[in-house]
Amino acid sequence: MPVEIIGYIGNHNASETISAAGPVINLAHIGAAAAIHENGGFDRVLFAFHSTSPESILIAQHVASITAKLKLMVAHRPGFTAPTLAARQLATLDQLSGGRVSVHIITGGNDQELAQDGDHLTKDERYARTSEYLDIVRNAWTGETPFDYQGTYYRVDQAYSHVRPQGRDGIPIYFGGSSDAAFKVAGKHADIYALWGETHAQVAETIARVREAASSYGRKPRFSLSLRPILADTEDEAWAKAARLLEHAKALRASAAGEQLINVSARAGAHDPPNEGSRRLLAAAAEGARLDKRLWTEMAALTGASGNSTALVGTPDQVADAMLDYYDLGITTFLIRGFDPLEDAFHYGRDLIPRLRALVAERDQVPHHAEAAE
Numbered sequence: 001m002p003v004e005i006i007g008y009i010g011n012h013n014a015s016e017t018i019s020a021a022g023p024v025i026n027l028a029h030i031g032a033a034a035a036i037h038e039n040g041g042f043d044r045v046l047f048a049f050h051s052t053s054p055e056s057i058l059i060a061q062h063v064a065s066i067t068a069k070l071k072l073m074v075a076h077r078p079g080f081t082a083p084t085l086a087a088r089q090l091a092t093l094d095q096l097s098g099g100r101v102s103v104h105i106i107t108g109g110n111d112q113e114l115a116q117d118g119d120h121l122t123k124d125e126r127y128a129r130t131s132e133y134l135d136i137v138r139n140a141w142t143g144e145t146p147f148d149y150q151g152t153y154y155r156v157d158q159a160y161s162h163v164r165p166q167g168r169d170g171i172p173i174y175f176g177g178s179s180d181a182a183f184k185v186a187g188k189h190a191d192i193y194a195l196w197g198e199t200h201a202q203v204a205e206t207i208a209r210v211r212e213a214a215s216s217y218g219r220k221p222r223f224s225l226s227l228r229p230i231l232a233d234t235e236d237e238a239w240a241k242a243a244r245l246l247e248h249a250k251a252l253r254a255s256a257a258g259e260q261l262i263n264v265s266a267r268a269g270a271h272d273p274p275n276e277g278s279r280r281l282l283a284a285a286a287e288g289a290r291l292d293k294r295l296w297t298e299m300a301a302l303t304g305a306s307g308n309s310t311a312l313v314g315t316p317d318q319v320a321d322a323m324l325d326y327y328d329l330g331i332t333t334f335l336i337r338g339f340d341p342l343e344d345a346f347h348y349g350r351d352l353i354p355r356l357r358a359l360v361a362e363r364d365q366v367p368h369h370a371e372a373a374e
Contacts, residue, residue: 001332003360005353006073006224007042007345008337009033009063011054016303017248017339019255025054027062032342034063038070040349046335049075049106051116057089064097071100073174077108078133079119079126084159086133087140090171091163099166104174104194105130107182109275123274127181129153134173134189141170174224178206178276187213190221192333196277197227197310199284200292200329207330224333225326226308229319230296231347238313245339246298253302273304281305293322299339308337320355327360 013029014020022029037045045063047056060072072093076086094101107130108114109123121129132151136159139147146158165171175190176182186193193210195203207223214221230245232238273279282305285297293312300309312319323334334356338344 001364003327003356004043004224004333005041005348005356006044006046006333006335007033007037007040007348008335008341009037009045009047009059010341011059013341015339015341016299016309017245017252018341019252025059029342030059030063031066033345034067034070036342036345036349038067040345041353042070042345042349044071044073044102046073046104046337047075049077051113057093060101061093061096064093064100069100071102072097073102073104075104075106077106077117078130079121080117083133083136083154084140084156084161087137088161088163090137091141091161091165094165094167094171095163101165102172102174104176105134105189107177107185109177109179109273109277111274123179124181127177127179127185131185131188134185138170138189141165142168176277178280182276183209183213186210186221187215187219188217190214192222192224194224194226194333194335195331196281196305196308197225197295197312198280199287199295200325202280202284203326203331204329222332223330224335225331226335226337227323228299228308228311228338229336229344229348229352230311230313230339231316231319231344231351233315235314235318238315238318242296242298242311242313246302249299249302249339273306278305281310284310293325294318295322308335316351316355320352320359323356324359324363327363 009030011024011030012020012022012026047060049056056075060074064072074090090101090103107126132154136149136154136156140159140161141164146160148158149156172191173189174192174194175186176194177186187210195206203225210221230238230242232241281300284291285301289298290296294314296311296313299311303309312322314322336348338348
């Protein structure tokens with residue numbers, strides 16, 4: 001099946017290798033990023049969520065207003081907005097944008113960050129709350145009559161929404177989380193389950209677990225993989241570029257500009273992370289700096305794998321070929337973003353995305369592939 005390519009629009013120009021400067025919400029950067037992604041053939045873009053960041057749904061609304069076809073992926077954390085209100089907010093944006101909205105549910109794995117927004121539940125409690133939240137959201141999107149809901153965390157009486165998403169099944173739900181509690185919720189609710197850039201063996205294991213959890217609900221979710229591709233004209237140049245990026249990241253973390261970044265990582269327990277996704281990336285990094293064909297883990301090791309931080313390194317042809325290996329495992333969505341947000345997005349659109357789409361189209365002509373991916 002055709003792959004979906006998701007990019008990333010930050011609120012300003014910054015990364016592990018670029019110090020943030022200027023306003024927290026930089027409209028010029030957001031506008032440039034939106035144009036590059038739309039013109040570069042990306043299907044969708046992610047707007048991230050953090051307890052200290054600008055509100056993702058409002059940034060997404062702005063991008064919807066300055067683009068024509070680029071789809072939106074709004075990171076959203078259950079628990080801080082009533083689920084009936086969240087359902088109406090997302091449905092309203094979907095109508096205003098012409099049906100371009102999806103939501104990425106981020107339950108949250110870090111107790112300290114969640115406490116900044118006043119959430120003191122345990123991880124298992126948060127995932128249980130997320131499941132109830134999504135029960136209500138889906139019902140608000142698709143229910144034909146007012147409904148009651150009685151759960152541990154939510155109770156609604158005669159809930160109903162006059163505004164609905166354009167799609168008859170509601171808005172696509174992407175879902176992240178690698179703990180046992182997360183798999184249970186993913187099996188019930190995820191339309192697309194999202195992984196960070198793990199090894200082939202780790203990805204195959206996770207896909208199997210999510211499929212097993214989903215089977216009891218008669219569901220067949222799709223799967224997304226997040227990566228940081230590093231491209232150059234030759235393989236040697238690409239690996240040299242990766243080494244330079246690592247040195248830039250180290251220098252930034254050692255500088256005054258990087259002091260706040262390091263303090264945030266320390267508070268989050270970056271090198272002893274509380275969330276299973278980060279632990280899995282660090283476990284991969286412990287196996288070596290270069291894994292499988294060209295998976296690079298040193299940036300994840302440096303940053304404590306506090307987010308999407310592993311890369312595929314090589315020429316555009318080599319990286320597209322490595323992504324195809326994940327497609328063969330069952331990945332049909334790739335979230336790709338660079339360490340230089342604007343320049344890398346341009347090169348992905350020009351050099352990487354067309355190659356990957358061509359390889360996938362060619363692979364789909366192989367009769368056994370569809371059966372192997374099930």
